[in-house]
Structure formats: C-alpha cells, structure tokens
Amino acid sequence: MSYDSSLDSSLLDSALSGYGWTAALAEDFAPLAEAGLVPARIVRVDRGRCDAVLADPETGEPRTVRLDTRPVGDADMINCPCTGDWAAVDLGAQPMAAVAALLPRSTAIIRKVAGKRSDGQVLAANVDTVLIASSLAADPDLGRIERFLALAWESGAEPVVVLTKADLVDDAEFIREDVEAVAPGVTVLVVSAETGEGMDVLRACTPGTTALIGQSGVGKSTLTNALAGADVMTVQATRTVDEKGRHTTTTRELTALPGGGVLIDTPGLREVGLYGGEGVDLAFADIAELAEECRFHDCGHHTEPGCAVQAALTDGTLPQRRWDSYRKLQRENEWIASRSDARLASARLRKWKTITKSMRGAGSSARR
Numbered sequence: 001m002s003y004d005s006s007l008d009s010s011l012l013d014s015a016l017s018g019y020g021w022t023a024a025l026a027e028d029f030a031p032l033a034e035a036g037l038v039p040a041r042i043v044r045v046d047r048g049r050c051d052a053v054l055a056d057p058e059t060g061e062p063r064t065v066r067l068d069t070r071p072v073g074d075a076d077m078i079n080c081p082c083t084g085d086w087a088a089v090d091l092g093a094q095p096m097a098a099v100a101a102l103l104p105r106s107t108a109i110i111r112k113v114a115g116k117r118s119d120g121q122v123l124a125a126n127v128d129t130v131l132i133a134s135s136l137a138a139d140p141d142l143g144r145i146e147r148f149l150a151l152a153w154e155s156g157a158e159p160v161v162v163l164t165k166a167d168l169v170d171d172a173e174f175i176r177e178d179v180e181a182v183a184p185g186v187t188v189l190v191v192s193a194e195t196g197e198g199m200d201v202l203r204a205c206t207p208g209t210t211a212l213i214g215q216s217g218v219g220k221s222t223l224t225n226a227l228a229g230a231d232v233m234t235v236q237a238t239r240t241v242d243e244k245g246r247h248t249t250t251t252r253e254l255t256a257l258p259g260g261g262v263l264i265d266t267p268g269l270r271e272v273g274l275y276g277g278e279g280v281d282l283a284f285a286d287i288a289e290l291a292e293e294c295r296f297h298d299c300g301h302h303t304e305p306g307c308a309v310q311a312a313l314t315d316g317t318l319p320q321r322r323w324d325s326y327r328k329l330q331r332e333n334e335w336i337a338s339r340s341d342a343r344l345a346s347a348r349l350r351k352w353k354t355i356t357k358s359m360r361g362a363g364s365s366a367r368r
Ligand SMILES: Nc1nc2c(ncn2[C@@H]2O[C@H](COP(=O)(O)OP(=O)(O)OP(=O)(O)O)[C@@H](O)[C@H]2O)c(=O)[nH]1
Pocket: 164, 165, 166, 167, 168, 191, 192, 193, 194, 195, 215, 216, 217, 218, 219, 220, 221, 222, 223, 234, 235, 236, 237, 238, 239, 240, 245, 246, 247, 248, 249, 250, 266, 267, 268, 269
C-alpha cells in the first residue's frame, strides 16, 4: 500500500476525524508527513504488533491495518505503543508496515502492573473522559471507586462514574448519593444498558475519546455495544448477578461511535495499583481542603492542636473509612515514588559506569 500524493490531505484528515484526529494533531504531524509517514490511531496492541486505523490511500476511508511495533519498542513499558496512541506509520517498511514513531500523549491512564513489581502500564492514551463503571447489582465498593478516581484524575482526563445495571435494583438513587459523597466534583450517572435508562445522558458525556474502566463483569462491554450501536465486544455469556463472571475482555479495543467520539473498552481490572502523582489529592479534594484549615502548615493530622482533619473525624463530617482509604492510597504512591527514584538512580549509575569505562578505555589507549 502506498500513498498517492495527489490525494488531498484534507480528505485523509477527514477520514480520521471520526477517530479523534484534529487540526492541531495534523499541524504537529506535518514534519512527519513530509518524511513520508502517515498518521494512524492504535486500536489494539499485541506482542510486537498492533492494529491501527488510517485513511486508506485509495478510497480515503478509514481502514484497519496490522503494523510492526518493534521499531518503537522500549525497555520501559510506559513508552511502548498502547491503545489510543497516535502513530506515525512507515507503510513501505520491510518486512511489513511499521510504527516509526509515536506522537506525544495528551493524557495517559497508567497503573502499576499487578504483583510486586513497580513498573507502570498504560491502559489507554489520549483520553478525554474516563468512565468508571461500577455495578449497582452489588454493594458499591467505595474504596475501589476512590482508587479508580485517583487513577483517572492522575491521567489528566476527566472522570465520570457510571453505575450500571440500574434495572436490577430499586434504590439506585440512594446508592448514587453514597457514591457522590466519595467523588467530589465528579458526575455520577445511573444507567441500564438493558432498559436504556440514562443512556442518553451517558452519550452526551462521551465527546472526544472516552475510556471505560472497571472490574470484570460490571457491564463495560455491554455499555460499549450499546454506545456503539453494534456488537463490537464479546459480552459475558452467563448473567452473573453475583459479579463472579468470567473475564471476557482480553484486549483493549478502540471503537468509533456513531454520534462522533471514540470509546476504548479496557479489560476488567482486578488489581489497580496506583502509579504515583497528584491523582490521589485530586480524588480527595475534600480532605485537601480540610487540611488547609489546620492550624499548622505541616500538620501531620495526628495529635496536633487545631487539626481540622481530626476535628472532622471526631464530628463525623469526614468518615473514618474515607480517611483510611486516602492514607492507604497515599502510602502506595509514596512507595512507587521511592521505587522510581531508585530506578532513576540505578539508570544514572549505569550511565556513569559506561562513561567511566569509556574514559578508562581512552586513557589506556593514550598510555599505549
Ligand atoms: N440486568 C442487566 N444486566 C447487564 C447490564 N449490563 C450488562 N449486564 C450483564 O452483565 C454481565 C457482564 O457484562 P459485560 O458487559 O460482559 O461485563 P464487562 O465489564 O465487559 O466484563 P469484562 O469483559 O470481563 O471486563 C453480562 O451477563 C451482561 O448481560 C444491564 O444494564 N442490566
């Protein structure tokens, strides 16, 4: 496949506009286009390969192609291509078309990988809105929602909480209020893909690029299908009200929505480790506000006199559960920060070692 230079570049741009391509991106891309590369949005990533949508050079229509991602492979997983990335593609690369470069990301949802390692993993890139899905069919796990909110705020995108399966409960409004209390400044929606309740409002909340995150079985794929108006995702076959459903979504997928906008469904997340940053403070803006009222600037919120946090815990305006949850997520971030410092230090050390080695090499050759 080669690009016909006579094909109007604005035509190619419009083919990708349904996938989030903008005039600003086109401007950033101009030097890459001059180098003969074409823009594409990554819809799915496998080992060493990805699927990406680009403008078909012949028809000008969006078309999915398979690409080699090895040229942009990186030891740090965070720098590797992920769903939602904009890629500069070399269609003439051998043995197959390849991603030659990635455009800088405007936002990125990054979690710590599962287990004891401290590496980060990008779940989705260039996202404007993060939908945090949680099922009404089970008691809401407020701590988990707070954790997802911290992850979402940290990404740079705007979080929205979506309470799913409203058709299965009578007290959705009460649950919504409980969730709103742990999500300051965040819209909390009640929806049912089954009856269509709340789906119009949800649609209105998904301009630009939206990513869906949440535990397995909360109904993310069903929502994706409802929003896309087609069966683009495989939905769990058995109806599992107890939420112990099988994990069905295994690859991240990016779908263009009929009314405009783009949706990225992520696989159900069991472990959502935080990967540092300001997300926790943004998710707990109420606590940050309280802390400003403490008598001492460096209040540790333990036994200091005039501590507004302790006062709020005593009079019950700040639930102990929320305070504990905040502290836990903060500690987690501190651990990550210490690990990344260690990583940076060892990277610096490695670099230093190679420099001294080459200096020694130069010195010995001079002596010879
Ligand atoms: N009653 C009811 N059931 C729903 C609704 N949405 C989803 N379900 C059911 O919930 C189950 C899980 O839905 P999925 O969409 O596969 O969940 P998921 O979050 O994508 O799960 P993973 O792919 O494992 O991450 C399926 O049996 C759906 O039919 C809803 O609005 N109401």
